[in-house]
Amino acid sequence: MSKFQKHLEAGDVTEKEKDLFYFVVSTYGTNEFSTKQLEKDYRDVAYATVRTFVLKFEGFGLLKSQKYGNRVKYKVK
Template sequence: MFYFVLSTYGTNEFSTKQLEKDYRDVAYATVRTFVMKFEEFGLLKAQKYGSRVKYKVK
């Protein structure tokens, strides 16, 4: 999934909902686990916009 994020979004921001749809309707729980794990590893950066969160490859 990380390679998909790199090739699809590059350094652009994306939301979990956008990734869920673009990755062929993968389950939200899978996407959420992915972004949390890779944020923990330091590969993704989270940016809050009110109640929404966008992610970006570091």
């Protein structure tokens, strides 16, 4: 969470992304989730928003991805 706080304080994270990250942490914890699952669970948010979020936060080192064939699952590091 300290890594997240640093990005938050630096202004790298939007308000919507902050809410989305807190939702991911509280809903999935350390469990894996797909972009489709997050899209449905989080107030029917747009796929583009979810995709941008997971890629950005994976780049920050806050999310980790795992490939299963042609599917990708994410989880909080």
